[in-house]
Amino acid sequence: MVRTIDQEARRREIVDAVWRILERGGLEDASVRKVAAEAGLATGSVRHFFGTQAELHAFALRSLSERVGERVRRAAAEPDVRTRVVAMLTELMPLRDDTTRELRIWLEFVHRSRFDENLAAIVAEQAAEVRRFLTHVVTGLGELGHLCPTADHDEVAAGLNAFVDGLTFELLTAPALLTRERAFALLESFVFGHHMRNAAE
Amino acid sequence: MVRTIDQEARRREIVDAVWRILERGGLEDASVRKVAAEAGLATGSVRHFFGTQAELHAFALRSLSERVGERVRRAAAEPDVRTRVVAMLTELMPLRDDTTRELRIWLEFVHRSRFDENLAAIVAEQAAEVRRFLTHVVTGLGELGHLCPTADHDEVAAGLNAFVDGLTFELLTAPALLTRERAFALLESFVFGHHMRNAAE
DNA sequence: GTCAATCTAGCACACCTGTGCTGGTTTGCC
DNA sequence: GGCAAACCAGCACAGGTGTGCTAGATTGAC
Structure with missing residues (x-):
């Protein structure tokens, strides 16, 4: 060989x-x-x-998600709970040059996946993983006392997911509307403010 | 002639x-x-x-935004403030079949605009218009008493914008994560819950 | 050195693309 | 009717694309 x-x-x-x-x-x-x-x-x-080209694209996408995964796991090592939550969420958003690059690339695949079954399967799996991860984060927030005790964690995680995705999407597609600093401030306010109550409240 | x-x-x-x-x-x-x-x-x-092809695409995009604009204006006729706010926001999100269709098409242009200066100019103008519109909505919410009096309206509008965009993006690209009903519930909770305080609070 | 597996290079085919261009056809005014 | 403007149809060219295929170069085990 x-x-x-x-x-x-x-x-x-x-x-x-x-x-x-x-x-x-x-x-x-x-x-x-x-x-x-x-x-x-x-x-x-x-x-x-x-x-084949499709194989190349799929491999490029998988490599990307591995890379992001590693980064998130590294951020998960932070001992302080509050710092850790922010750090982990930050890895998923285009708030630095390196993550911006990754998410720009990621957006390409997400978009293409709307008309490409192969990529769609991979993207859906990644999205589900992010959702599980966010549910985890929300549980941590509950322990921190930042959550209304009666809050439905799934509901709160869905809301957090939408907010993170929205900030990400705007940073990538409408930079005139949002700076990184402002996005970060909005994120912190969303997570640590009184925003995480239950919808049924 | x-x-x-x-x-x-x-x-x-x-x-x-x-x-x-x-x-x-x-x-x-x-x-x-x-x-x-x-x-x-x-x-x-x-x-x-x-x-030229570019001309055709640009025209198709402008026609789309005109159509959405008309719909929003129609929703703005609703007399009851609370109902009106929800109705107007609903027009901007893929919560029905007709709006889903429009936003699917819109997403195509937004994506392409990242590498197409011509479309980028149009899309940026549309995004700015939506932001102004949302700021208007937020002002209405303030009068309704759903806002902390010290809240920065721009900040709140930016947060609302991100949330709406996030729900929209997920409904379009990750339908497994979010149903229309849930998105609607999250929206109502975000708007009428205690979510709209100032970040500096 | 020998040799076979691995890697590199690139030609060739069939297809699709935007757009320039050149004819034919319809239309409504006079 | 006549006529010019508006419209329709489609050919032709110069590109770009994915991928099948063949031939050469490189490599490391023996």
Whole structure:
């Protein structure tokens, strides 16, 4: 056998090229030829590692979610509860340059997934994971006393999810409406204010 | 001069075809040929009314926003304040089949606008208009006594905007996470609950 | 060195795209 | 009727696309 370790490195290089293109021009620009050029390869080389374009895109998406997952897990190590909640939510939103880059790319896939069953399955799984994660966060908030005791945690998590998604979406698509600082302030106010009561209250 | 009235009808027919295609397959599918086929015309006919594809897309977007605007204005006629606020917000969200259709199409343009300066200008103007509209709604809420007197209306409007956008985005891209009924409940809870205090509070 | 697995490179095909252009057809005014 | 403007239809060109395929280069085990 020859070179089993470099294979993964090459795949990562190619995925990096995909990400750069997605950030710059969106998924439509991520043709096999352009990806190859961006990675400094020939189209045949790319197709040796990814038999089809769909495979390449799916792999790029999965790699992205792995990366985000790692980051969130790292933020989860923070000992102080309140700091931890904010840190973890922050990782999911475009509040820094690095996360902005990731979420810009992520938005490309989410959008495409509306008309692509393959991507849709992956995206749906990711969304469900985020929701579970937010439910966890809400439980933590309950222990912190930031929640009305009668609040329905699922309901509160759904609301938090919508708020986070809305801030993210606006930061990505309408930067004139929202600065990072303001988004962060709104997030803190939403989480630690008296906003998390039950809808049935 | 021949036929000055049918011209607008034709344009509308073509735009209708564009919308149908956008809903079904996204903006990428809205090629001149496919639009023509959908409208039952030859490509040359479409190009007689819209010199270029970009022009066609821009026109389809503007037509959409006009349509939504009319609907919102109609909802603004409701006399009861509380009912009116809900009705107006409802028009901006995919809570019915007709508005869902419009917002699906709208999302296509918003997404494309990230890499298309022409569309970006139109979309940004629309977003600003929605924000002004929401600020208006918030003022109405203040008069209703649903707002903390010290609340910063701009801040509250920004939060409401994010929440509405988040619910909309999730309904369009992650229907497994959110039903229309739940979204409506969350909206009402957000607007009429104790959620609208000032961030600096 | 030998050799086979792995990787790279790129040509070729069929298809779709926007748009320039050139004819034909319909329409309503005079 | 005649005529010009408005409209319709579609060909043609120069690109770009995914992917099948073949041929060469590189690599590491033996």
